[in-house]
Amino acid sequence: MGKSILITGGARSGKSLLAERLxxxxxxxxxxIATAEAHDAEMEARIAAHVSRRGPEWRTVTAPLDLVGALEESDGQGPRLVDCLxxxxxxxxxxxxxWPDAGDALATTLxxxxxxxxxxTNEVGGGIVPENALARRFRDAAGAINQRIAAAADEVHLCVAGYPMRVK
Structure with a gap:
């Protein structure tokens, strides 16, 4: 069975660099396996920076919705990095x-x-309570899906200011 590692932390905490190295x-x-889509020039630039940093030893698969399918199709072809949950x-x-059913399917697939x-994944629960209902629903959903995938993962790491801590 393949090893699964979940890496969480705040924005710009070093998550992606740690994930690439591991x-x-x-x-x-x-x-x-990229879940992002470039809907504007700023996001296009972010994606391009990630691609150029990774270099030629990486093959990119885009899976904004069908993450389970991307994992199933790529299994047996080497280690995969999903950025981001x-x-x-x-x-x-x-x-x-x-999303709860999709999260359960992802945990089963892992x-x-x-x-x-x-x-x-991003740790979004460390800040203030968002002022609008949509942002609160997203924060709550992110916390729930992070817990579900962390429970299924073999290892969990938290990144803080570029320093990882293994928590599971």
Whole structure:
């Protein structure tokens, strides 16, 4: 069975760099499963910076909604890095897809993988309570899905100011 690692932390905490390093330590070449979509120039620039930083030892698969399918299709082809669970959740909520069921399906899929999977997610519960209902629903959903995937993962790491701490 493949190892699964969840990496969480705040914005710009070093999550992605840690995830890239751990994924490459698990084998090469690696597969980067991107959940982000470029809907504007700023996001296009962010994605381009990530791609150029990773370099040629990575193959990129875009899966804004069908993360389970992307994991199933790529299993057996080397370690995979999913970046990020929070954007995937946002995509699901925007598309009005049942995110609790999708999260359960992801947890089940993780346990069946033969190749390693590293997943990046944002810790969104450390700030103030959002002022609007949509933001509160998203914060609550992110907390729930992070807990579900953390329970299914073999390891969980928290990044703070560029320093990771293993919590599971």
């Amino acid at each position: 994924t490459l330590e698990l084998g090469r070449p690696a597969i980067y 929070t954007l995937w959740l946002s995509n699901l909520m925007h598309a009005e897809i049942d 346990s069946a993988q033969t190749s390693p999977v590293v997943i990046v």
